[in-house]
Amino acid sequence: MAKAILNDTTKCIGCRACQVACKSWHNLPGEKTSFSETWSNPRYLDADNFNRLIFREIVSPEGQVSWHFVSRRCMHCLTPACASACPVGALKKMPNGPVAYNDDICIGCRYCMMACPFQIPKFEWGKAVPYIKKCTFCVERLEAGLEPACTSTCPTGGLLFGEREELIREARRRIAKGNGRYYPEIYGEKIGGGTSILYLTALSFEQLGLNRQGFRTDLGDYPHGLYGREWMSKVPWVALTVGGLSAGLYFVNKRRAEVAAQERKEDKP
Amino acid sequence: MSTGTEYRLTPGRIILLVLMAAGILASLYRLLMGLGATTNLSDAYPWGLWISFDVLTGVALAGGGFTISAAIYVFNIKKWEPLLRPAKLSAFVGYLIFVAGLFFDLGQPWRIWHPMIMWNPESVLFEVSWCVMLYTTVLAIDVFIMALERWRAEFWVSFFRNIYVFLIVAGIILSTLHQSSLGALFLLLPEKMSDLWATGAIGPLFFVSAIIGGMSMVALESILTASAYGREAKMEALTGLAKGLGVTLLVYFAMKVTDLYARNATVWSLDWPHILFYVEIFGTVALPALLLFFPEIHHSRKGILWCAGISAFGVLLNRFNVSLTSYGGYRDFWYFPSAVEIIVTVGLVAMAILIFDFGMNYLPVHPERAPAGEAHAIVR
Numbered sequence: 001m002a003k004a005i006l007n008d009t010t011k012c013i014g015c016r017a018c019q020v021a022c023k024s025w026h027n028l029p030g031e032k033t034s035f036s037e038t039w040s041n042p043r044y045l046d047a048d049n050f051n052r053l054i055f056r057e058i059v060s061p062e063g064q065v066s067w068h069f070v071s072r073r074c075m076h077c078l079t080p081a082c083a084s085a086c087p088v089g090a091l092k093k094m095p096n097g098p099v100a101y102n103d104d105i106c107i108g109c110r111y112c113m114m115a116c117p118f119q120i121p122k123f124e125w126g127k128a129v130p131y132i133k134k135c136t137f138c139v140e141r142l143e144a145g146l147e148p149a150c151t152s153t154c155p156t157g158g159l160l161f162g163e164r165e166e167l168i169r170e171a172r173r174r175i176a177k178g179n180g181r182y183y184p185e186i187y188g189e190k191i192g193g194g195t196s197i198l199y200l201t202a203l204s205f206e207q208l209g210l211n212r213q214g215f216r217t218d219l220g221d222y223p224h225g226l227y228g229r230e231w232m233s234k235v236p237w238v239a240l241t242v243g244g245l246s247a248g249l250y251f252v253n254k255r256r257a258e259v260a261a262q263e264r265k266e267d268k269p
Numbered sequence: 270m271s272t273g274t275e276y277r278l279t280p281g282r283i284i285l286l287v288l289m290a291a292g293i294l295a296s297l298y299r300l301l302m303g304l305g306a307t308t309n310l311s312d313a314y315p316w317g318l319w320i321s322f323d324v325l326t327g328v329a330l331a332g333g334g335f336t337i338s339a340a341i342y343v344f345n346i347k348k349w350e351p352l353l354r355p356a357k358l359s360a361f362v363g364y365l366i367f368v369a370g371l372f373f374d375l376g377q378p379w380r381i382w383h384p385m386i387m388w389n390p391e392s393v394l395f396e397v398s399w400c401v402m403l404y405t406t407v408l409a410i411d412v413f414i415m416a417l418e419r420w421r422a423e424f425w426v427s428f429f430r431n432i433y434v435f436l437i438v439a440g441i442i443l444s445t446l447h448q449s450s451l452g453a454l455f456l457l458l459p460e461k462m463s464d465l466w467a468t469g470a471i472g473p474l475f476f477v478s479a480i481i482g483g484m485s486m487v488a489l490e491s492i493l494t495a496s497a498y499g500r501e502a503k504m505e506a507l508t509g510l511a512k513g514l515g516v517t518l519l520v521y522f523a524m525k526v527t528d529l530y531a532r533n534a535t536v537w538s539l540d541w542p543h544i545l546f547y548v549e550i551f552g553t554v555a556l557p558a559l560l561l562f563f564p565e566i567h568h569s570r571k572g573i574l575w576c577a578g579i580s581a582f583g584v585l586l587n588r589f590n591v592s593l594t595s596y597g598g599y600r601d602f603w604y605f606p607s608a609v610e611i612i613v614t615v616g617l618v619a620m621a622i623l624i625f626d627f628g629m630n631y632l633p634v635h636p637e638r639a640p641a642g643e644a645h646a647i648v649r
Contacts, residue, residue, distance in 0.1 A: 046312060081457050087398055089389035105387050108304075108376015111394050113315035114596075115457040122312045123376065125305025130376045219460055227456040229391040231472065235446060243442045249343045250434055256345075 003097035003142060004076075004164035004196040005151055006171055010181060012069040012158035014053060016041075018150035022051050025138065025149035045072065047124040047133040051150060056208050068202060071150070071159065072214055074099060074120045074135035075188060076196035077223065084225030085115035090132075097164070097196045098137030106131055115228075117192050117219050137196070164196060171200050183207075187215065193223030276630055285619040285626075292616010295609045296373050304376060307609040313602035316592060318610045323370025323617060325451055325588035328401070329475070330581060331363025332483030333490075334408060335444035340513070342437050349510060351503045354415065354634045355494065356487045359625055361408035366621045368405060373613060393453045400447035407440045415632040448479035455591055463542040463595035464535060470528045471591070477521045482584035484514045488577035492570055494629060502570050511573045515561030518580060522554045545590050553583025 023030065028048045033041040039055035051073035058066050076099045083091045083099065090106040093099050101121075108130060112121045124130035138148035146152070151161035160167060168189055175182045187199035201208065205215040299307045310317045333356040340346040341353060372378045384398040414429045429436075452475025459467035468474070488510050495502040529536055537543075557576040566572030593604070606614075628634065 044312070083389075084391050085394060085457055086389055087392045087394040088383045088387040089392070090387075105380070105383055106377065107380040107383050108378075109374075109394065110315035110376070111392075111454070113312070114454075114461075117458070117460055119312075123304075123315060125311065126303070127305070128301065128303035130304060216460060224457050224459070225391075227459075227469075228393045228453070231393055231450070231453045231456060232391050232396060235396055235450070238449075239442050239446060242445045243438055246339065246343045246441045247434065247438045249345075250437060253342065253345045 001096060002078075002164045002196065003137075004162065004167050004198055005137075005148065006160040006162070006167040006198045006200065007071050008158055008160065008171075008174065008200045009068055009070050010200065010202050011156045012053070012071070013156055014055060014067070014069040015155065016053050017153045017155060018051055018071055018159060019049070019053060021149040021153035022135075023049075025141075026050065026136070045120070045122060047122045047126070047130075050074070050133065050135040054210065054213075056210070058203065058208065066202070068208055069158075070199065070201070070208070070210065070215070073150075073197065074137070075118050075192075076135075076137055077192055077225075078194040078196065079192075079223035079225055081115040081117055081192075081223065081225035081228075082112035082121055084228045085111045087111065091121075094139065096142060098139040098142065100136065100139050101132055101134065103131045108132075115225070117216060117224055118214050120214075164198075167198055171198060174200060187217075190221045191217070192219045193221065193226070276627070282623065282626070285623050288619035289616050289623060292613050292619065295612040295616065299373055299609055299613065300378070304374075307607065309604055309607040309610065311602065311604070314593075314596070314604035316596075317604055318593075318606035318614060319370050319374040321589045321592045322585070322614055323374070324367055325592055326482075326585045327363055327367040327370065328448065328451060329479040329482040329584050329588060330486045331360045331367070332444065332448055332479035333487040334360025334411075334483070335404075335440050336480050336483040337487060338437055339441050343441065346509065346513075349506050351506050351635070352487050352491060352510060354632075355490055355629070356483070357408060357411045358415070358628045358632065358634055359486065359490050360483075361405075361412045362621045362625045362628070364401065364405045364408055365624065366617045367401070369620075370614070370617055393450050393456070397447045397450045397454070400443045400450070404440060404443040404447065407436055407443065410436060411440075412628065412632070415628075415634065418633050419631065444479075445476060449473060449476035451475055452591070458596075461596055462591070463546075464532075465529070465542055465546045466587075466591045466595045468528050468532060470524070474521070474524060474528065477517065477524060478584050478587055481514065481517050481521060481580050484510060484517060485577035485580040485584070488514065488573055489581060490625075492574050492577075498629070504568070504570065507570070507573055508567050511561050511567040511576065514577065514580060515558050515567065518554055518558035518561070522550070522558060525550055525554070542590075542595055545586070545594055549583055549586045549590060553579050553586060557583070 022028070028050070031042065031048065036043060039057070040053060042049050042052060045052050051071055054070045054072055056068040056070070058068060060066065076097060078093070080091065080093055080099045083089075083093055087109060088105045088107055090102045091099060091112055092102070110123060112132060113119075113123065121132045121134045123132060138146070141148060147161040151159040160170070168186060171186045175184050175186075181202065183201050183204045185204070187201065187205060188195040188197055199215075205211045205217050208215075211217045304310060308317060337349055337353050337356040340349050372381055375381060384395050385402070389395045410429070414426065417425045417429070449472040452471040455462065455467070455471055456469065488507060491507060492502050494500075557579045560566050560572070561576050566576065
């Protein structure tokens, strides 16, 4: 029922076909890119780039050089912080996996951008009437019974589309059979309450140096969006308590003042 | 202007009008060109000056309305009564500015009403927008009552006097909720904030510091308007307020320390966040708390002025620290507001002062100064 994508980064050859497929499916404009020390192009995710292949060159303590390619995009959290943040409910977790965005009601407050632990929602800064942009999980393709553009184009099986439960089982199987080929943890299985994009990597995200660049490892398993929900569940009680106390004390004070005034009157003559 | 003080175009007012006009032009430019073209906001810093100053600081400093009315009606501190109406007027002006600031900050400003009918009850920002809408209405009614008194609409004044308790209680509930919830907005992003401010207790901390902001702004306004309009400062009420401010600062300091201790946060260090934190906690919380303890200070106009100024600045610094300086989503990016952002903000502040000044002149803000015959119609 709930779909997911497993990115087995050990299978990725860094061809960026997923980036191209994404751009063409979503009709996103191409742009002039330039070489940089990060090897990745484009340099950042933005309103015109929903996924991006990160290139990492890692030198082991023994001097061995290895290359790692990680596909970064919206994680489609199981309990998304963005959906908890949005004041109008423009972001919603769909039962079949995607975190979908409704630009008909978005007010452009950008709280989702602040709240997302993976820093995914991007804004159309170049437009006078800007909306939020991010990976859609090709929600319209899923509805038509297709798989997302990126996974359908991946030539090596680095991006696998399927049921989340099955992909997790497959990932566990690969770790068990991999003989140290994989870092023994599925990123996305539990982090931030779990996500619909899952990662198998050869090294941990700290070792890849990506834990400060979108793949945080210090988020814990508790979805941060729930902090907002917990707060909101207390609000009615706070309102009742504060209201009751203020109204009560108001009338006590009023009564006291009346009594005092009456006593003064009685004392006078 | 038929009665009351004559409203003349003094040089000060002309400067404010010019600043306001510049702000209006800059905001029109922003509406036409879009956020990206006119602000320095980016994907790395989605929220900037307008949220930190116009929204977070503005609302906290406008907390004087509910603070003073709670003090008078709930905690029975009748001595503060002369401060109530200016506090309400300034709170109303503050919220107007906040709504205007937010309007320009939204990507789709014309959809600002959406939270009214498109609900997301699990969103803190949804609750904030509702509370702010309702509380601004309460404040508008409060100010409207003053106008009714001036227009001698006796029937309506007594009508509102009868439902006045609802306005007071609603004002206190709504303020408690949204002042704390503005802090709770940041409950969702502890991973992007410095440990010094990312805390589960940020809601209560915001609430108490909004009381500090409100009290210090009421003190500042009271002293500054007294000298601007050549009136006597209401020293008795002000001294009481200053003592109250001192106690609140002390409570806030204790809450901060308890929170940091309970979370085992790294307090002693010498990087940017820590330096800002020391300025905030020692310079703008502990220092005025200590100073206000001395009778020489809480009985002196100048002493109160300085302490209130420092405390208000402290609230501002806190809001910037929480929402901007401590927000380290991308450490390799830098944000400083653009000219348009600054001009719009300055224009809004100028507009706030102008509206407040107009209200002080036009409305019966000082009922105790009203001619004898008018006093009976006054809602307390």
